[in-house]
Amino acid sequence: MYNFDFVKPGSVADAVAALAGEEAQPLSGGQTLIPSMKARLNAPGSLVSLTGIPELVGVCREGDTLVIGAATTHAQVARDAAGDFPGLAALAGQIGDPAVRNKGTIGGSLANNDPSACYPAAALGTGATIVTDRREIAADDYFQGMFTTALEEGEIITSVRLPIPQASAYAKFVQPASRFALTAAFVARYASGVRVAITGASENGVFRWAEAEAALSSDFSANALDGLAHSAHEMIADLHGTAAYRAHLVGVMTRRAVAAAGS
Amino acid sequence: MSKVTMTVNGRKMAAEVEGRTLLSGFLREGLELTGTHVGCDTSQCGACVVLVNGQAVKSCTAFAADLEGAEVTTVEGMANPDGSLGNIQQAFQDYHGLQCGYCTPGMVMSTAALLADNPKPTEEEVRHYLEGNICRCTGYQNIVRAVMAASGQDVGALAAE
Amino acid sequence: MPKDDGIGASTKRREDTRFLTGNGKYTDDINLRGQTYVHFLRSDVAHGRIKGIDSSAAEAMDGVLRVFTAADFDSAGGIPCGWQVTDKHGQPMQEPKHPILAEGKVRHVGDPICAVVAETYAQARDAAEAIEVDIEELEPVVDMKAALKDGATKVHDDLSSNLCYDWGFVEENKDAVNEAFNNAAHVVSLELTNNRLVANPMEPRVAVGDYDPWGDSHTLYTTSQNPHVIRLLMGAFVLNIPEHKLRVVAPDVGGGFGSKIYHYAEEAFCTYAAKVLKRPVKWTSSRSEAFISDAHGRDHKTKIELALDADHNFTALRTETYANMGAYLSTFAPSIPTWLHGTLMAGNYKTPLIYVNVKAVFTNTVPVDAYRGAGRPEATFQIERLVDKAARELGVDPIELRRQNFIKPEEFPYQTPVAVVYDTGNYHATMDKMLELSDYAGFEARRAESAARGKLRGFGIAHYIEACGIAPSNLVGQLGARAGLYESASVRVNATGSISVYTGSHSHGQGHETTFAQVVAEMIGVDANSIEIHHGDTSNTPMGMGTYGSRSLAVGGSAIVKATNKIIDKAKKIAAHLLEAAPEDIELKDGKFSVAGTDKSVDWSGVTLAAYVPHNYPLEELEPGLEETAFYDPSNFTYPSGAYGCEVELDPETGKIDILRFIAADDFGNIVNPMIVEGQVHGGLAQGIGQALLENCVYDDQGQLLSGSYMDYTMPRADDMRGFTVDHSCVTPCTHNPLGVKGCGEAGAIGSPPAVVNAAIDALHRAGHTHITHIDMPLTPSRVWAAMNG
Structure with a gap:
């Protein structure tokens, strides 16, 4: 990879200042960034590590909301969210593999917004709030297509606030080589209704499946989805699955997530 | 270049690194732990899996x-103090859990992390x-x-x- | 004889100690004083004409020592091909030059154009980006059939077409075969693809070239399965360095599976550049680079037809195969779809008439060569898929159809209509054993249990034959091999009785250091720990042909037996002198020489000491010392065979197939180390199951590799594999090598793909999807779902 200067600030303020430098990029767990740098697809002038900032790490419950520091690893979420939000903990426990989960972070995943990543489904599926060094962004506004988010240059995620649902589950059909999602569904039931977020399937990145949400909001059962099929329009087609196959999996995974969530 | 110090297999060790030096390179080239x-x-x-502060990490x-x-x-730190094979290493030999030996260090270290948890x-x-450790020789059974x-x-x- | 380290014992592997403690020495662990690093600038287009290269900016960059291009290799030869196939008209194959660095044209993504040598690897790679290569893109040739159309773009301008050869076997049988089809009661046919694979040993390739002006000598450290072959090919054909000035060392090698047999351009480059620069030059492949520079495997498209009489006896078989050679001919590439494939088309059956046609085609893709099994998996897949399809079409039991047509145990040796003579086998026995171990009788109950969970369960079988332990040199010479295929061994007994064995069979996971020591320990009756096995260094082992084609024990082990017998013969003469008896009266047992019928004896170390301290020694009749070399050239291939049973469960909602159990009943003849043999079969099964369900090397129509990393090329994981039962209790010893052994390394990869696909088709048919007669590998969930919903 290209060389760069390595900076490891101890506070968010120092990190933001460092990121104002020319061609500076934040580094969190690095599980996607480092491979892309090895392939020379990414050439930061300096990397600003966010893993030395204590306030960015941790999982805590505030009322009906789970607040997760942006630099919290997947492994820590899988462990520490298990009591308050088991659906999220289970999702975190399915990302990558154990070693990846020990390094990768929720903030890094959301900032990258890979169309096949797991966390975007949880954030969008819960209607989470993405908290940055300068503002709060609703998940519905945050995800703006493949690898595209509402984040501005130099803006860093500090935490994610996820409303805790009454029931939730994540059903992931794994892309067997990369271990990302070929297609996966996150389903969350709230008093106000049901949210369904799909990852891995669309050329536009993570999305909500409105028809399924409507059906499930009136009847939270897998049967409620009978007869409902997602269109193959703008679905990803690659050597692991056709667009039609992914569209089909949207239905299968959503039904499985609902069944796993219980009532 | 900057100097980085770590405790590796119980011993304090240091090497000069660039920003882009990966942990795997630090170990292999810097410390000659190949x-x-x-x-x-x-x-x-x-x-390339090693334990960092007790957790399995891909050092690359x-x-x-x-x-x-x-x-x-x-993996160099997994033998018993007398130099004999440690428990995990011995089990890999006893059950023919390796062939070419190339994936083996990562397998041993992932096993250590698993069994600790x-x-x-x-x-x-x-x-x-x-699932994050690929072996091409053994078919995983052993x-x-x-x-x-x-x-x-x-x-x-x-x-x- | 210690029970735990002789022939037949599951001796624990001695090499494990170094691998488990981080003390293995792989090529990338070698760093020489003053070492430099090379990075190859590779083509990112599949086909193009090089109009200019400007490396001036790169050469001015920090740390850069030199940028090499094809012009630097004007006096060097191309990378040679080791096998010449003659086509059906008696003409030699078309054989293009394979330059070290691209000359005039690039012919596949990954074709090396320039080589940048610098003080550090990072500097070399940084500088490579500053090189400006002006390439005029040409239409790439990717699809084999399109490549053979009139007017297709030519991969090599100096060849008449993209056809390497059009091979017919046995050409004289062609009319009789066609006649048999005309007279057949039933004809069953199938078109199928044997998917392109990437071998992917976990250790990527590495080469370190070194030059010593003191003796004007070269050393190449390389990740090779056969260092002597590299020395011969590179020294004699590429760089013009005589053997005595060239040492090739393959230290610990992290797997090969065929991909490290071949002589590669990077090896020649590092060897050459080290002399030019007077400093060692190292190349370490990244995995991404491996995908576009290691030879690939398989990639056949075949139409196969079977003729049967009214009683369902097989009467004839004919095939037409398109075999992808890639852009250049890799070392053994032409032999794979021909002599390692066509000769196996009889399978385990008494099909009297067979005709095999193979068209080998150049395309703008990475060269294709042997990958575990090499030709034999392609043959087995065709036959065993077709026999299964025949059983379905005829409404008969696929097991019974196979049994009816099997060569019977009393019919060996059996001359097939495709040249080879099977020496032994008992296919009925392996089939019975597999069915017993798989609890075939209980399958229906298990299927019903799956059905209750909404899952489809199927059971598939395959029976394979392979020819391995290659090969009789005179025979392969007639077939076009440009080398002999013997193996060598030197056994050096030291004064105190310890033994150093030098073998040409390189070990890169097969456990030779353990198995070979067991053989010698058993023969002499000494502790295996007193025996060291050396391999991989041309400076201390006699000329050896290396490790591939499941040949190490059958051929390399036989050479060791031969050399050890020479040692024993001489030791007996020394013992006879010491014991004042006739040599023919001396018996060797448990490491002790005794005079038959007496209590007079001398132990092994007494004899070895006498050989080296010959104070009391028949110097007028015998030379001192105890060291012997032997070469062994096999008189036939060995023919392992086996019955494989696979039970799968298919999720009809997603199309995902899970392996529930896999039973392998193999006949490997005699076995030296059952633990190691079992491990070899496990590994082969994983690669075969990987081919059937997961792995696929895919190019797009522009010749770009879509599966160029582990993000898209699916390597089998621990949770993809389960339920392996491996048996080798059916034994028909090989009749022509001294140990009675057959090869075991490739079997698993040969027999398993058709068993898996047959199981999947079985599951689908039992669930009523009878319109699905075949699904091409890999049977990914998406493909299976599409077949079910198509």
């Missing part, structure tokens, strides 16, 4: 500079835990047996299903 292997460049194969996907002061354990894993849990044996469980018969 037991840690690199088998891919996309963080999939797991040949971590910058040395980010790990100043870390406690690192590599889950001292008596089921076969299913072992197979699932090792690796799974070795991990089960290292955890003190009977591996006389792994169920057909």
